[in-house]
Amino acid sequence: EIQRAYRCAAAKTRYQAARRGITLLQAHVRRRLAQEDFFVQQYAAIEIQRVWRGSMSRDDLFLMWQASCILQASARRMIAQKKFVRLMVAVRTVQSFYRSWKMTVAEENAHSAAVVLQACTRRYIASKDYALMRAQLVVIQAFARQVLAVLEVKRLKSVILVQSLYRSKVAHQKYESLRRVVVTFQACIRGMLARRSLSVEQYAAVEIQRIWRGMYANCNFMEKVLASINIQTAFRRYAARERYEKLQSASVLLQYHVRRKLMQKNISAAITIQRIWRGFSQSGVFTDSLWASLVIQAKYRGYRQFKLFQDQKESATRIQSATRMMITRNKMQIREKASINIQRAWRGYEKRIKFLIQLLAAIEIQSLVRSYFVRKEMKRQHSAISIQCLVRMKRAKDVLHTLRSESLEDRVMNRLRNSSVSKIQTVFRRYRYQKNVINSTINIQCFIRKTIARKYVTKMKSAIVGIQSLFRGFCVRRRRTKQVILIARKVRKANKKAFAHPEMKLGVRTSNALDVILTSKSLSEIMQATATLEVSTRLSTICCRNFAAAGAPSKLYAFIQTCNRSLPHVELLQLVLVTISNVARHDECIYSIATNDAVGVLLNLMQHFRDKEIIFHLSVDLLNKICRSGRKFKDQCAANKKNILSISSLCSRKIARMSTVTSRSNSHRQNEVRHVTIKADMKAALRTLTRVMAYVEE
Numbered sequence: 001e002i003q004r005a006y007r008c009a010a011a012k013t014r015y016q017a018a019r020r021g022i023t024l025l026q027a028h029v030r031r032r033l034a035q036e037d038f039f040v041q042q043y044a045a046i047e048i049q050r051v052w053r054g055s056m057s058r059d060d061l062f063l064m065w066q067a068s069c070i071l072q073a074s075a076r077r078m079i080a081q082k083k084f085v086r087l088m089v090a091v092r093t094v095q096s097f098y099r100s101w102k103m104t105v106a107e108e109n110a111h112s113a114a115v116v117l118q119a120c121t122r123r124y125i126a127s128k129d130y131a132l133m134r135a136q137l138v139v140i141q142a143f144a145r146q147v148l149a150v151l152e153v154k155r156l157k158s159v160i161l162v163q164s165l166y167r168s169k170v171a172h173q174k175y176e177s178l179r180r181v182v183v184t185f186q187a188c189i190r191g192m193l194a195r196r197s198l199s200v201e202q203y204a205a206v207e208i209q210r211i212w213r214g215m216y217a218n219c220n221f222m223e224k225v226l227a228s229i230n231i232q233t234a235f236r237r238y239a240a241r242e243r244y245e246k247l248q249s250a251s252v253l254l255q256y257h258v259r260r261k262l263m264q265k266n267i268s269a270a271i272t273i274q275r276i277w278r279g280f281s282q283s284g285v286f287t288d289s290l291w292a293s294l295v296i297q298a299k300y301r302g303y304r305q306f307k308l309f310q311d312q313k314e315s316a317t318r319i320q321s322a323t324r325m326m327i328t329r330n331k332m333q334i335r336e337k338a339s340i341n342i343q344r345a346w347r348g349y350e351k352r353i354k355f356l357i358q359l360l361a362a363i364e365i366q367s368l369v370r371s372y373f374v375r376k377e378m379k380r381q382h383s384a385i386s387i388q389c390l391v392r393m394k395r396a397k398d399v400l401h402t403l404r405s406e407s408l409e410d411r412v413m414n415r416l417r418n419s420s421v422s423k424i425q426t427v428f429r430r431y432r433y434q435k436n437v438i439n440s441t442i443n444i445q446c447f448i449r450k451t452i453a454r455k456y457v458t459k460m461k462s463a464i465v466g467i468q469s470l471f472r473g474f475c476v477r478r479r480r481t482k483q484v485i486l487i488a489r490k491v492r493k494a495n496k497k498a499f500a501h502p503e504m505k506l507g508v509r510t511s512n513a514l515d516v517i518l519t520s521k522s523l524s525e526i527m528q529a530t531a532t533l534e535v536s537t538r539l540s541t542i543c544c545r546n547f548a549a550a551g552a553p554s555k556l557y558a559f560i561q562t563c564n565r566s567l568p569h570v571e572l573l574q575l576v577l578v579t580i581s582n583v584a585r586h587d588e589c590i591y592s593i594a595t596n597d598a599v600g601v602l603l604n605l606m607q608h609f610r611d612k613e614i615i616f617h618l619s620v621d622l623l624n625k626i627c628r629s630g631r632k633f634k635d636q637c638a639a640n641k642k643n644i645l646s647i648s649s650l651c652s653r654k655i656a657r658m659s660t661v662t663s664r665s666n667s668h669r670q671n672e673v674r675h676v677t678i679k680a681d682m683k684a685a686l687r688t689l690t691r692v693m694a695y696v697e698e
Helices: 002-115 120-260 265-391 393-398 400-478 482-502 505-520 521-539 540-548 552-560 566-583 587-593 598-608 611-626 631-639 641-659 666-697
Strands: none
Touching: 002 265, 120 265, 120 393, 120 400, 120 482, 505 521, 505 540, 505 552, 521 540, 521 552, 521 566, 540 552, 540 566, 540 587, 552 566, 552 598, 566 587, 566 611, 587 611, 598 611, 598 631, 598 641, 611 631, 611 666, 631 641, 631 666, 641 666
């Protein structure tokens, strides 16, 4: 029966060892698959960001190109208009000179012809014809001036319309640019506030979850410890009772055999004593096996809980990534729709502007053609009038006194006409000025009203968001547990203390600690500054970025090389490595930690402090991250391949040596638990070194 129990215990031990090995192998494979899946998702996210940023840059480039085309078209149109005006002035000047010369020649020819052909007999007829022609000429001049005034008014209206359209376009462009800037700034501010609140809430949730899980795990552990103690007590009571019953039966049997046969006394007593001793020794072995199985079960359950937590964390991370991807996709769709609407509105506006320009150009061409025909008709009439005037010049001298009186009347009429035209122009200009003032006043009022309405809407939105945040905070605070209330009180006290003492804030303490690290040479000051940096880098991402930007990692690497194996230096090395590990959690800060001396310093730490589990484990993790951060560090690890292999072989021998250590006495059970923990840490470090070597050999 004892052999069967021992074989069963040995089989259970072998089965648990095999199961633990298979579980560890499965965990390694699943972690590797999860890492590959994470790398694939990270590459996909980077590719999506690259495509989105390229699309945004192309859209911005297209808008800039479109704006430059519009500006170039406006500039070219203005230059062409100036050239056309200069050309028209030159053509009109040439035409005036040519017409004056032609009129002079015609006058000379007409004068000679009139002297030769006509006589003074047509004096009376010429005077009557002259009077009639003069009246007709006055009517034609009045009509021509009226037409010119109407054309001038139309031209001024078209110019005013073009100017108003251009100014409205410029104002709309300024408004759109200002609106884009404001929307971008608002989006940045809202994103910053949302990220800040999310980081605070996430940190609070993680802290609450950590405290609750620790308390829950502690309660479970205490229950298991109490249960194991009760089981051990019952088992020991049962074993003692069994031993007592066996001893009692043995004594009865011994007395019986002594009384029956005196010759068999020694033989039966020896057999009984041997059997009792063997039972006692086997019970001790079984007790040690039971304690070892309890320790193994506790470690396995702790590992299973840790694995379950890792799976939950990974699933939460995947859900968060999918949610963020969905939010990003919705934002991209909204921006794409907005860009399509803006392009549609701009193309419609551009088509309308082109149509108005073509319409104005057609109107201008029509006015020019009509003015040309009018000038041609007037030229023909003017040539006939000029010939008749030259012919009748001689006769007009005789009626000079009549002409003087008529010229006086003409001057009076001209003055009256000029005064009436001046009054009409004054009234028209006043009307146009009032209309422009009214339009500009209306535009300014519309802009001011829109601005006031926009500010009111912004204030209402901020007020609504504030009310919602207050209500949600009230609901969350009402549903809090007592432990969360205590944590919140502690946080409020810490905030009040921080406001009362600004020098105790995390950012100020981080800046002071960085100054001490970069300037001080005292070991105590550097240790205090390193402890401050460890807390700040563990709690704040901004402090990690400031730590990386200040160049503190290179200073810490140089300080590590001066440390020895004394106890203060070992504590300082632990703080320095934990600080650098906190900074290495952030991808944007890994390049500041990966310096040229990092690989050599970490390898020296691994060689000289391989018996210090914390320093060794942190050095191995940092070496793994730095090796994967760039090609240069991978080559450095490949150059130090022999050192890494020697360190891994030393770890393997240490793990094998620790596996052979056994302790069966009650005084060494705590050391056995510690040996199991150290062994697990060394195995994790060995697996990390194996991954580093596999990555270097790829």
